[in-house]
Amino acid sequence: MGLTTLLETLTDLVVIVGADGRVRELSAGARAFLGERVGAAPQLHELSGVVEPTCRAELASPVSQALTRGGVWRGTVWLVDGAGIVAPYAVTARLDPAGGIVIVARDTVDARARGAAEAESRSKDEFVARLGHELRTPLNAMLGFAQLMELEPLTPDLHEDVERIITGGRHMQALIDDVLDLARLRAGRGDINKGPVNVLDIVQGVVELVEPLAERRGIRRIIHPARPLIADADRRRLWQVLLNLIGNALKYGREGGNVRVGIVPVTGSRLRIEVEDDGVGLSPASLSRLFRPFERLGAEDTGVEGSGLGLALSHALVTAMGGVLTVASRPGVGSVFAVVLDAVDVRYDHSEDDAGELAGEGQLEPGGLRVVHVSGDPGLRELVTDTLASALGADTISVPRGALAVEAIRRARPSLVLLDRDMPDVAAVDLLPRLAADPVAGMVPAFVLTSDADPDEWTRLRRAGAAHVLGMPLDVTTLVAATSQLTAS
Template sequence: MNERTGFTEELVERAPVVFFRRSAALDRITYISPNSDRVLGYPPFEIEATAGFWDGRVHEEDLRWYQRGLETLTDGEQTEGEYRFVRRGGVPIWLHCIEYAERDGAGALLGTLGYATDVTDRMTVLAVLRGAHAEMKGLNSDLTEARDAAETANRAKSEFLTGMSHEIRTPLNAILGYAQLLAMAGLGGEQREGVDEILKGGRHLLSLVGEVLDIARIEAGSLPLSMEPVSVQEICDECVALVRPLAWDNQLTITGPAVDDNRFLMADRQRVKQVLLNLLSNAIKYNRPRGSVELEVETEDGHVTINVVDTGMGIPRDKMAALFKPFERLGAEQTDIEGTGLGLALSRRLAEAMKGRITVSSRPGRGSTFSVRLEIVDAPAKTSTRARRPRAQGSHRELPERRIIYVEDNLSNLKLVERILERRPSIELHAALQGRLGLDLIRQHQPDLVLLDLNLADIDGLQVLDGLKAEPGTAAIPVVVISADATDKRVEQLRAAGARDYLTKPLDVARFLMVLDGILWPAGVEDVRQRPG
């Protein structure tokens, strides 16, 4: 028995727990275990001698909650909670307290029995965790705000760039359109040189707008890619053929690779072609007279690498880091070499969007090598040849008459199309300056083709298209949209709504006429079917 008692006393002495009894009035501790000095900082006689001693040591911020707990014991059986108790010297500790009511046979309160455990360490850890949680919550909130701000800025940038593109393309339509007509008019001497300069400057500005929009789309993650197996030999041969005249003009030799027909890379055909043409054009423009450009192909580790090797002046090592920065031309802007400073930046981003990369190596005075690395894929089971769009053959004066209605509220654009169609005397052109008027004219005259602008004064061009496709009498009439909105999303939207084709301003006159010929005279001059009425 003595051994058991001794064990219990030692356990109580060492534990971070004090046991106590409270008076019936709940204002005095009538008994507390001997270890109170160690746990609470006060010996038992000091605590037991003074009424209100315990209450006076409860932290002022927790006192109201503590008193509410005691009040529950007047008619309740138990109270439990955590509060701070101020030790001698003013240092608070956290106590987890449980008290039970003692009652006589009649239910009258005799006092309480309770125990208090020092949980300071646990509460300190909890406080740290709560602080960390609050900080994390704050960081998450900051990140969410930053993300929302970035998305808002991205949308604003996209809207600005789209608007800028539209505002620049619209006047360029008149500039380049009339310049193309003048170039077709057989001018000579200084007049022809002047027209060529207008075309060169206009196309340079158009290229700049297109490249800025492409970079913005890539950064926003909204650039659509049509990934497919692309023949390495076909794409290399096609690109070399396209830049060969430029190489000859610069007194350069250009050679393409001898490639195994079965090698294919995974890419968007138009975008990889854009990348290679940019690298080849640079290799030609920045080469030396009577130099050379070579296209080489390597296969390694499941990837195809296409190297564009030139014999130019090379790139100094200290300028390599700036090579792919937008608008950085490394001093070439002070020469007569044309360029926007966006080609390499855009090419690298396009390659990365196609899960590839572009690298460069250079030896000053000897030349540079730009390498495009993309994934290799198996050859498709069957490749189809790309069909050419049929064009009208023979004299355009022999073609059957056709009627076009052009819905356009910009007189400059309307006059330009009128001038272009002077080259197709068999076309009868009618204009509608408003969308609703256009719908009425189309219903009345049943044209062979509708040309449609999108930004009309009264209703959106898409509403006109929807109206035509919704009526049985006009649903079959082909509609070609002509717009300065060059965004892929808008093009897809209009095609899905039923547009036969989508031409962007400024108009490429030759392509515009080709599209019209293919729709109006799909079988050439042999098609002599006449329009009814």
């Protein structure tokens, strides 16, 4: 596809300016936005007329400084359209190697609408949470008095009525707990405490718990593989999710059929827990509504008990743990629910008393390079692992969060540590001093990977303790040169 054809397909405002200041190319969106406000062959300075005057004055110096220092500037600019309406645009200006400049402006109307919708959704969730708390008080009183009545000498009919009150009250209490839990998670205030979790232990525990239901329905359980994999997850919450998924597979699976639970490693240092049944399956229309609260997809007509909150809550819990919950289903064949989570590599372990030998272990021997890479991006983890293996014969231990870095370094005793500048739970500039303070991790040189070209940011990272700062995309030649310097020293 040629440049002109590409520009004709873009709705963003794209302006390509030559070294002489003359506009060389305009995207279709830019031409429509500018209209007749500029001539047929405009100069760059003529385009300043579409920038709101106050914004123009405020940005002149910062944009010029950023382009001079790093060759790129990003920010919000208020632009005036042909009808005189002022709106914010997300703008990127980047210097061209030939001396020109490329400007891309994207309307943020959709982003603002999405932000407003998310704010409205959060307010609804907060309202539901407050309502749930208000309902709990009278419900607890009702259950308390009913249980006191249960201790009194009652006629069989009255005793049965009291038991119905208690059973219904406890069901309502569980429903309110689930609603409150879902509301907190969707409002970003869920109670999630992540750490290394043996997934096989949880799967076996859940399968044992639901054994009576499986026996009643004559369903055979299959767990594969029979070896542990460690996930970065909240143990209690993962148990809750798998109890719901495996319980659903047993409730809705075919009588006398099979339920398979698989635990498999996947690319990017992640693992997938699959729960597969051979039940009636789901139609595409049903799949689109599957994770909505109180959506039972017609199951209320089958006699199977449920509130329609389990899958919605499970989806929210997996998302809060940094994972993904997916489903694949075919009517008449069955369904496969999959939970994908970050894995924790625990291949290496050393006793604490050999910390003094680390200096010898840390030397970069040919083919013996061991690296700990801390990154929240599965794609980048996979890329770095493959790149280091092919270019340096390195063995890379991927770590999904900064909080796990020290323990991983103590276990693996690597030759070096690679840190993403921004990790899910901490920035590299804050993690580096923590590594330096540890008697084991502090002896391992740390490199930081960053896509930020700002020299001031690189200086800040070095002052925080980075042995080297490497730009992204990853340059293998630069990495090899940096490790060679460590070997020489």
